[in-house]
Amino acid sequence: MLKDIVVNLTPSQPRDPAADFAISLAGQCGAHLTGLAFALEPAIPAGAMGGIAGDVIDRAVAEAQQQAKDAVTRFEAAANKQGVLSEKQVITALVADAANRFGQIARHFDLSVVLQPEPDSIAPNDLFVESALFGSGRPVVVVPYIQRDAVKLDHVVCCWDGSATAARAIGDAAPLLAMSKRVELLIVTTGEKSDEEPGADMATHLARHKLNVTLQRITATDIDVGNAILSYAADRAADFLVMGGYGHSRWREFLLGGATRQILASMTLPTLMSH
Incomplete structure (x- = not known):
């Protein structure tokens, strides 16, 4: 039985097919659902620090934080609307560390849900898929970025x-x-x-x-x-x-x-x- 599911939210997009699918899946399974939103900090090479204004970096960090907060707010509202028991969390991490962190977290769940890597997207979903697949020891459901329907298993x-x-x-x-x-x-x-x-x-x-x-x-x-x-x-x-x-x-x-x-x-x- 699937009773504990985690989904990696996509803060950079207002519509999140992975979140919608995970909510419908949790509802069908009667499972608890955790939504994680990573606020990705920019990775700046040490030699480039002097050439980037501090306020530019601060704005990028603040924007990432706000997008992650908005993502978990949308997720919570959608889960509540479907009557799915859920919790949310915003995690601040460097791009290089976020995917590994998700793979480690997914070890404590029955299943993880991740969005398919989308061409030209700024979200590093390919890294999250690989980390969930090879680093969690648990199954992962990859949801197409064109997905609009709820879970169907006929x-x-x-x-x-x-x-x-x-x-x-x-x-x-x-x-x-x-x-x-x-x-x-x-x-x-x-x-x-x-x-x-x-x-x-x-x-x-x-x-x-x-x-x-x-x-x-x-x-x-x-x-x-x-x-x-x-x-x-x-x-x-x-x-x-x-x-x-x-x-x-x-x-x-x-x-x-x-x-x-x-x-x-x-x-x-x-x-x-x-x-």
Whole structure:
């Protein structure tokens, strides 16, 4: 059961799809919702301090604080309107530290909700997604910046490649799958034939949880895997996507895997990811 959810608010935008979606999700799950708004302080190189007037820096900090306060005020009002038990918090942090801080905070929740990185946006949502995915140990729902609808779970597509990461994502999504009417277990192949029936065991496992599950296989020969998944989800009018969030470590940093990055760049439906 999902009973404790955290959402990263986007103070720079008057309309926050992640906040709206998280409120609807918390309402459907009967969960408590915490809204965090980061007041991002400008990162100024030491050598540039002398060339920037102090009042300019002060105005930037004050503006960030005000935007964060406005964001939590809007969030609280929207949550109260929907009857969702919530709390809010403004956190002041440098841009470089904010995402890591969110990932650490998300460890204490069942699920975090983050907005999809938007092209040309000043909000560093890509860093928040990566930190929640690789730094929290918890699942994260990424909400498209074009999202306007409340949560809908009638038709859920779960991506399956037999990996531990995919299994983790499906397990983490179990409370949401239980509210669905239809679950499709999607396998994307590269066209190579096999005598095996991959996915049958996982489909059986989900069916034992009394889910209405079907196993689907598609071939991606002239299109990358991420776009093949999104095309399939769009063609089938899916409401929600579940997939493993892939990446590889470079020293102490994580780099997103190809399919994960493709999904994040072009996603059109809310997506639960786990690593």
